[in-house]
Amino acid sequence: MSTALHRPSRRGRRTAGLATGLAVALTVAGCGDSSSGGGEAAAYEPASSDLSATITYGVWDQNQVPVIEQNIAAFNEEFPDVTVNVNVTPYSEYWTKLQTQGSSQTLPDLFWMNGPNFQLYAANDLLEPITEVVEAGDIDPANYPEALNELYTLDDVQYGVPKDFDTIGVWVNTQLFEQAGVELPSGDWTWEDFQATAAEISQKLSGQGVYGAAGGMDGQTTYYNTIFQSGGSVIDGDSSGYDTPETQQGIQFWTDLIASGGSPSMQQLTDTTADQWFVSGKLAMYFGGSWFRSAITDSDLVGTVTALPLPIGEEQATVIHGVSNVVAADSENKQAAQALQVFLAGEEAQRQLGEAGSVIPAYTGTQDAFADSLEGADLQVFLDALDYARPLPVSANTAEWNAAETELLPEAFSGARPVDEVTAELAERMNTALAAE
Amino acid sequence: MSDSVQQQAPAGQAPSSQAPSSPVPRVRAGRGPVGRGGAPGQPESRRRRKRNDGAWPWLFVAPLAAGIVVFYLWPILQTAWYSLTTFGVFGGATFSGLDNYRQLVADAALYRALGNTLLYTAIVLLGIPIAVYLASLLNLPDLRFASFYRVLYFLPYVAMPTAIAMVWRIIYNGDFGVLNYVLGLVGIEGPYWISTPGAAMVAVALVGLWSSLGFSMIVLGAGLKNIPPDLYEAAELDGASRWNQFRSITVPLLTPSISFLLIITVISSFQLFDLLYAILGSTNPTLPRSMSLVYFFYQAGFVQNDKGYAAAIAMVILLIIGVATAVQFRFQRRWVHGG
Known part of the structure; x- marks a missing residue:
């Protein structure tokens, strides 16, 4: 589930793995011989209902296991002789494990894939394209948000079928607006409205240590959105978009927000992250993903929170990301794996997923349940955002330039160095990384 | 490992x-x-x-x-x-000679990581004299609740580093942390400990020092038990003060234990990773300035998928620890009692 995409703290558990890091990484990786037979295997053929096989489905979110089991029960009505073993690996270890499995040709038959990792697996021929399944008419990409199809397409070949999605909006604490005596903004607000509202609330409620808004180090929920809104790009073709004036404006947005006192400082946000400020009732507006709903459900803010669309800059934009189901290219039961992939992509399974409520299903028309899933809040904004959503920027080795962003951008946000100087250095680092791919 | x-x-x-x-x-x-x-x-x-x-x-x-x-x-x-190859993410090593090492010696991150690791090691080593003093206090014959204190000091050592780190992360919090609150009571405005370059490494090292005290004290406690009590009796008859007994009997006869601790502490300090990772967090903007050698290795191998480069870093770490340990063994003859 994409909710876990940016939760670094959970990765802390990987520390245990490092004890054996060296040995494991090298011995295990050494087992793989790099030949893998993707693509050219037997042509796709829809499975018949007497197909008999045992397959593994690799996922990382324990919370979704109950609904996955419902999905599989429905799948088994059609294919009674296919046994599906659901293999749950916590997100913090999921990618390390998957990399090891990829090296030793032991990938699960069907598994979850996210945007930042997708191209790495697709480019190494570890994933089965869905081209033939689409040609056979069993999956129709038109049923899913365009941006998500794009996210899982490499060199014009699509590999993943979108399973769910998330978009970004502004979560609002209405109680703090009341206390500050500031009117709740309307949905069609601009950057200027946002900045002014943030500064005003910070100023009026400074006695309580409350801030109007908050930046952060998470591109997906913060600066990627403003970069798209100012008409910039993170990746443009094969090179970095950070050296364009439009992209620099998208970064400047956060520098201005901190400089005006509308947001806590970068240091404060490192110690206490924006979502923690919001859940503690010390933040009036939070740029957050649709997945943040579950964090509110668990807090005592229920009833005082609602959501607004992101403010509009030069244009309206939000980042969209979602998990997809992919079939391993070297699966021994590819037919069964593809049958399950097709089933999970279908309306019935997607409706089950939507009704379970933990994520927004990707299939158009199955998402209504989400809009009313938080008391007192209209979450329709996250669904409406599909109209102007842009895929999360990724490349073959996303992590490499993500590290450069984490290292350099805070200096721009905090005002320690001029924005254009930082972004120029970042563009250079990123172009080196992209060229190495 | x-x-x-x-x-x-x-x-x-x-x-x-x-x-x-x-x-x-x-x-x-x-x-x-x-x-x-x-x-x-x-x-x-x-x-x-x-x-x-x-x-x-x-x-x-x-x-x-x-x-x-x-x-x-x-x-x-x-x-x-x-370390002599360019290593594919999914296996498949191609020989590339000394490329990784050439890149490594030119990488400023290596020297920063080495400097940070040395700073951490130096601070954690300060724990040894503290442990010697505390262990000899705990070993006083007329001390009540000695085992209770021993448990207290040993607890941080047996607790999981990640759990410890979680607690310290909260203690160090710049706005809401206990530490800055206490400092505020005496009129000192504490920094944002874990997000200020410089302060961050010191903050991590203090936790490292604190959590290593228990182990050091157990080792030293065993060493103290081996010192014959008659030495103290004789010294007392000769009119030596407590402090002189400590300086002239306890410390010299503890040197084998101290030497052992020195070697173990240096090795484990060079392997600093989990505390740093868990206290600072992987998106901390100061991390590039505060990373340790092993974190540098982790970053290259597991975040950036450059496993050949990571292997070269690992070899350098191995070399540094090997040299540091060999030097200590060589010099211990000069100062270790009976060594």
């Missing part, structure tokens, strides 16, 4: 349970008195014993040796080889 080997060892030793059925005792019995107990006038049997030992000693050490070879030596050799 030692953890994994300790876990593996019992499994590896399983075959030795068959040892009692081996014919060795019979053979030895048949040859009469041999070995250490053997009379000095029997060079012939001694020579024969050497020859006849044959494969048995090897068989007995085999489980342990196999563990070391499989889990230490073989991976080290492989790492050495991979």
Whole structure:
């Protein structure tokens, strides 16, 4: 589930793995011989209902296991002789494990894939394209948000079928607006409205240590959105978009927000992250993903929170990301794996997923349940955002330039160095990384 | 890495349970008195014993040796080889000579990481004199609740580093942390500990120092028990003060334990990763300025997927720890009592 995409703290558990890091990484990786037979295997053929096989489905979110089991029960009505073993690996270890499995040709038959990792697996021929399944008419990409199809397409070949999605909006604490005596903004607000509202609330409620808004180090929920809104790009073709004036404006947005006192400082946000400020009732507006709903459900803010669309800059934009189901290219039961992939992509399974409520299903028309899933809040904004959503920027080795962003951008946000100087250095680092791919 | 080997060892030793059925005792019995107990006038049997030992000693050490070879030596050799290659994310190493090392010596991050690791090591080493002092206090004959204090000091050592780190992260919080609150009471405005370059590494090292105290004190406590009480009695008769006894008896006779601690502490400090990772967090903007050598390795190998480069970093870490340990062994003869 994409909710876990940016939760670094959970990765802390990987520390245990490092004890054996060296040995494991090298011995295990050494087992793989790099030949893998993707693509050219037997042509796709829809499975018949007497197909008999045992397959593994690799996922990382324990919370979704109950609904996955419902999905599989429905799948088994059609294919009674296919046994599906659901293999749950916590997100913090999921990618390390998957990399090891990829090296030793032991990938699960069907598994979850996210945007930042997708191209790495697709480019190494570890994933089965869905081209033939689409040609056979069993999956129709038109049923899913365009941006998500794009996210899982490499060199014009699509590999993943979108399973769910998330978009970004502004979560609002209405109680703090009341206390500050500031009117709740309307949905069609601009950057200027946002900045002014943030500064005003910070100023009026400074006695309580409350801030109007908050930046952060998470591109997906913060600066990627403003970069798209100012008409910039993170990746443009094969090179970095950070050296364009439009992209620099998208970064400047956060520098201005901190400089005006509308947001806590970068240091404060490192110690206490924006979502923690919001859940503690010390933040009036939070740029957050649709997945943040579950964090509110668990807090005592229920009833005082609602959501607004992101403010509009030069244009309206939000980042969209979602998990997809992919079939391993070297699966021994590819037919069964593809049958399950097709089933999970279908309306019935997607409706089950939507009704379970933990994520927004990707299939158009199955998402209504989400809009009313938080008391007192209209979450329709996250669904409406599909109209102007842009895929999360990724490349073959996303992590490499993500590290450069984490290292350099805070200096721009905090005002320690001029924005254009930082972004120029970042563009250079990123172009080196992209060229190495 | 030692953890994994300790876990593996019992499994590896399983075959030795068959040892009692081996014919060795019979053979030895048949040859009469041999070995250490053997009379000095029997060079012939001694020579024969050497020859006849044959494969048995090897068989007995085999489980342990196999563990070391499989889990230490073989991976080290492989790492050495991979450090000379460009390593694909999903396997497939291509030989690239010394490229990784050339890139590494030119990488400013290496020197920053080395500097940070040395700073951390220096601060954690300060824990040894503190532990010597505390251990000798705990060892005072008239101290009440001694075992209670011992448990208190040892608890941080047995607690999981990640759990400890979580708690300290909250203590260090710049706005809402206990530490800055207490400092505020006495009029000091504390920094944002974990997000200020410089302060961050000191903050992590203080936790490292604190959590290593327990182990050091156990080792030193054992050393203290080995000092004969009559030395203190004699010194007391001669009118030596407590402080002079501590300086002239306790410390010199503890030097073997101190030397051992020094070596262990330096090695474990060079392996700093988990505390740093968990206290600072992976998106901390100060991290590039505060990372340790092992974190640098982790970043290259597991975040950026450059495993050949990571292998080269690992070899450099191995080399540094090897040299540091060799130097300590060499100099310990000069200052360790009876060393």
